[in-house]
């Protein structure tokens with residue numbers, strides 16, 4: 182084409198024009214397919230081609246997922262038979278499980294001191310109050326602002342007051358119904374919380390007789406005037 186410079190220019194222009202059109206037309210697809218970019222309302226049904234997979238898929242087991250590594254097809258494994266928990270006494274099953282064989286036990290198996298109750302209060306306020314409320318009425322913030330209203334149990338129900346300590350301990354440990362367990366709370370702290378739940382329940386069941394006589398008098402006078410259930414006699 183040495184002798185036809187005009188033709189050469191025209192030919193180059195046509196090729197360049199075609200390339201430009203292809204480039205612009207293909208840009209959205211290329212952007213979407215190769216780089217995962219999206220423009221406007223366009224939706225893609227195919228996953229983008231991955232240039233860098235960024236370790237999205239890894240050869241590892243995930244909890245509650247199947248796994249081909251083991252013959253039973255499960256990723257979750259049971260501890261080897263005879264495994265004992267580290268740092269937890271195994272010679273006191275009640276301390277650990279709240280049960281004696283297949284019966285609930287009751288009573289706090291560690292010494293109940295003021296410090297233990299204070300610890301129980303602190304742990305309760307951190308772990309439980311969000312749902313059960315600081316006083317245990319089942320009206321914590323989570324209960325008020327989520328669908329849990331009316332679902333979270335009031336800890337002052339007679340049914341729960343009557344439960345053995347071991348059962349409350351187990352509810353904390355493993356959860357119950359819609360409540361998840363708190364296995365990460367230590368054994369001592371679970372019992373401390375049980376003791377504090379008992380204190381909360383006791384506080385609402387208290388009568389005048391539970392306070393020392395000198396304070397009873399103070400409370401009686403502090404009460405102020407109140408209506409009685411005695412009807413006024415019409416001839417008085």
Ligand code: HEC
Pocket residue numbers: 305308309310311312313323329332333334336341349352353357358359360361363374378
């Ligand atoms: C995320 C909210 C939530 C938290 C936090 C929570 N609970 Fe609960 N709890 C519930 C719900 C909901 C129920 C009612 C479960 C049901 O009946 O299905 C319940 C029920 C209970 C019951 C009654 C179980 C029974 O026998 O019916 C006890 C006791 C209890 N919780 C204690 C605790 C203690 C102690 C803590 C702190 C360690 C705690 N909960 C933390 C939501 C919660």
